[in-house]
Amino acid sequence: MDKVFAYGAACLKTPPKPQKPAAKSPLPTTGRVRIQDVARVANVSLSTVSGVLNSKANVRPETRTRVLQVIAQLGYAPNLFASNLARRRTSLIGIVVSDLLNPFFAEIAAALDDEARSRGFQTFLTSTRFDPRQQHEAVRQMLALRVAGVAMMTSENDPEAYALLEQSRTPAVYLDNTHLAPEIGTVHVNKRHGMFLAVRHLLELGHRSILLIKNSQSAATGAPMLSHLERQLGFNEALHAYDPREVDVQIIDEVGEPTAAGLRAVQKALGQFRFTAVVCMNDLVALGAIRGLQAAGLHIPNDVSVVGFDNTYLCEFLHPPLTTVASPRKELANSVLNMLLGFVEKEEVPHEVSLSTELRLRESTTKPPARN
Amino acid sequence: MDKVFAYGAACLKTPPKPQKPAAKSPLPTTGRVRIQDVARVANVSLSTVSGVLNSKANVRPETRTRVLQVIAQLGYAPNLFASNLARRRTSLIGIVVSDLLNPFFAEIAAALDDEARSRGFQTFLTSTRFDPRQQHEAVRQMLALRVAGVAMMTSENDPEAYALLEQSRTPAVYLDNTHLAPEIGTVHVNKRHGMFLAVRHLLELGHRSILLIKNSQSAATGAPMLSHLERQLGFNEALHAYDPREVDVQIIDEVGEPTAAGLRAVQKALGQFRFTAVVCMNDLVALGAIRGLQAAGLHIPNDVSVVGFDNTYLCEFLHPPLTTVASPRKELANSVLNMLLGFVEKEEVPHEVSLSTELRLRESTTKPPARN
């Protein structure tokens, strides 16, 4: 299969002459070599070339070799548009993420890309920047490309995009979605529990004044993102064990670019209330928060403990290394692709998979400073 | 154009019946609605529908409106494979970067994506992970998709990939490449000068023991990356003004993932030699280096000054904020697309553009500590 696409540096012995004399061809042809040229030079029929191209078993080895040689000689590359059109299906997997600049999404995209390629699919990556309209747009584009399936790895969620996928019966796997359809499934990362663990950890350390920094994306769209809701639930859950009068929780929601948001949130909070621990919606927010705290002369973790979320590659390189909630990236990519390809191949696969999270302790959390 | 693709929630009044009776159609058709269905329901011809789809001027407004309605009603999305095949060209721009996890590349990809979309092109993003073979593979895929052009934003450089592009006469723009062809250009970021500025800055501060941390990607491929060479040149150039006996330069080249490489390099260096300043090949390497220094109990910048390269979004959030060399991301994306689309539209555009860099001073550099 590999050899098939090889382009030879070798020169054309018989240059493929334009098949149709200009007389009957008003439009310029692509000028690229076609399967027909290969067939002619190799002295076989179209279907034979197609056969070797698609590794059908029914081509004589010697013929096969000859065809392969000609392909290399002419530098032939099959036109995917023509072949996909004729096949009535593609081997494209669309990947849509919310934000390529966030390592969390970049890592997921990279892992999915790897997985998909290793299974013989090509991928098509798009980012929405948390904008539901862009998600909608992305799905439109993918449907127009007739992708075999789409991995919708976003935290925002556009109902119209969903409707498009459902209506066209395009296999899709969402990250944390509650709606399911015959060809639409979801991989769920238990963020609730992760957040629960993080907050319980802080409470057990003795923290009683906690700042929660959220990072909603644009005030525009109505419903808060599911993943945020979940984290909020986990947060609340951890508090249940305590007398509400005993622990003081402040919440700041900063819209926009996550690092900048984390920084702003801390700056606001420092002027307004006391806190000994900061819980951030994701690692990037934590990065900004840490910067804000350190710029204000505070020491982490001695003055303030900080926890992030996602366990991106940044965490272990921060100063101090960041305690965070780890979601299983590899496993996630794997589950998503299994499910997606299951739908594509019309196998029986579960429409819902749940993955657990865990708390990764590093050096950004410790006991609160002694009150004075 | 936007309205054209709108999928209606509205139900089909006249469901599009399969056009061909099963008798003559051995293969299952896609089951999706085709332009023909739209034409039939709207009571116009194919070319009329095609006309409104492609905003040709020659359709009566009322007809246009009716067709648009039907399109929405049926949830019709044109098959890009068919249309691209018929058109003999695509409006796809391939973007290939070395590493999506590196914010430098992620930012370039995002900027290019924005630009391309705003000019009516779709994009196709792939990452090579610095592997020339993957670059080759990426180009193959893009050629098979008959992309209009490719933005080759990589630091590695595969000659075969280049040959493929040249041979197929596919417009391409490289990041820092020395080879040019009729449809292949390059946008050059003056890294040499940037590095020169950074090192001169350190020398002027009084540093005389400098550690340079490189991050070659895999020992495998022969020639060092051009961008590394350039930086090395700038580094040397800054030293010219000084007596070689006066300044002590150590170079460590760590292969692999950049942050981890930076960390390892520092760990090795700390055991072996004295240095008061560290110059890193990129910001991610600097992130790792800073971590290594801080973990060893050193204070930045009082004990050691650190400079990065690229001015990624991380820089201002590190502790301390990182002095780095800024390359103009927006401008770069803009230049690349101008040149690329120039090639695509067969306009007269320069094949080479040079962009300057500048030193962005932050808090990670200061005078060396007093000797004792």
Add this chain to the structure above:
DNA sequence: CTGAAAGCGCTTACAG
């Protein structure tokens, strides 16, 4: 302003 027809470059039954 609209319709019928050819063609883009493949794949895939089907008949040899």
Add this chain to the structure above:
DNA sequence: CTGAAAGCGCTTACAG
């Protein structure tokens, strides 16, 4: 094991 033919779903001269 191979060849001729139809068809995928569009676009685009061309003739009305």
